[in-house]
Amino acid sequence: MTATALTVTDATLTYPDGIGRLTALDHVHLHVTGGSIAAITGPSGSGKSSLLAVVSTLIRPDSGRIELETADATVDLATLTRREGAALRRSSIGIVFQQPNLIPALTALEQLEAMSHLGQRFFTSPVQRRETRTRAMELLDVVGLADQQAKRPAQLSGGQRQRINIARALMNAPTLLVIDEPTSALDTERGAAVIDLILTVARTRGAATLLVTHDRTHLHRMDAVYRMVDGTLSLEHPAHAAA
Template identity: 60%
Template sequence: MNLRLTDVTLTYPDGDARLTALDRVCLDVPGGSLAAVTGPSGSGKSSLLAVAGTLITPDSGTVTVAGTDVTALTRAERAVLRRRHIGIVFQQPGLLPSLTAAEQLQVMARIDGRPARSARGRAMELLASVGLAGSAGRRPHQLSGGQRQRVGIARALMNDPAVLLVDEPTSALDRERGAAVVDLLTRLTRERGTATVLVTHDRAHLPAADRVVEVHDGRLRPAADHEAPLPRPARPAPASPDR
């Protein structure tokens, strides 16, 4: 399972001209690895995630998810592929306030037409994997910011995606909880063999990545000070799972 962008160019209308958001971008993320994407605001990071997630079709180039050329599919076919093979973790989890943590996950399976019983079992398994087995019956207002973000990660994994796209998951968290979320993403990437792309402004999280790239003016390049995989820094023992 992998994600591959090849010579991807994306432009937007800008008055009488066009603004180039992505300029011949190439990115290859094998299954089981995590690529961190950094860069200044407005550089093209969000556009890269939108194209990788099949939410936007590029002007040119190809996007391949788990061996399928997404750009050759119809809109309906892309929607099915996205639902079954791509998990997206947003900057804000966007949990439904009336649903428990377990129900947030089960909704994803029901949308895909899976039986309720198997969806419940899958939800409980994933909540346990992110350290929230004891919080399955809690609603969002009963969870901390870090817990809500972990529910969002578990929800993105509900349909066992080949690709996991994560947008600034630690922006609203303190450093300790942010580090715990990135550690969790790294572990789940290895265990589940997903091709994970993490967009982050926080350079403290970059050592967790197998590869670090920067986006500048729509172009992708190796991060100047992180051209090779970095060793993981020592961190204090994690807090209790339901923190």
């Protein structure tokens, strides 16, 4: 398993607000090692989504460092250009959005296969296509949906669509997994199943995982729990001490 870690150091992010600036992230510090899950809670508008956007390279912070460490190199995500950030998201960052945002015309299998073709300028070889299909089928099996591979989103339940969303984020073997409110649209049983899946894939695949949630039901299962209030992040429960 490749050693990975996400380290956020003194990250600050502001937005224009009339004649002034609104602080979304106020000198945020965070460290998540590979295979562990850090949950972030807090009221709406407190900066949780801004933090996810920053660590996903979707927004560049005003200041601070966002370091993604692997066995090969350490990259400061805050310094990447848009093109470099997009390339890194395709290769090393898996994002699970609150809504699955699946492509209506594609089957469950095709949703995953499409991830391997993003950003490519040339047609892949038959061997590459077979390898991509094999990996997609393996991931569908991991999330318990191998028998649903030919179904399109409209034919699947909300829980099944969210599981495909997670499998899709894992398609390129990310070192960083960023998850936004994965259970918000699910009932209690399906939500618990999705959390079980996230815990399993994060720990067995060694991804440093950052999970934003309003649901406190499963926080005791996380490695650390942070709370965000007015852009300030504080440790609520350290590793294996959440209650």
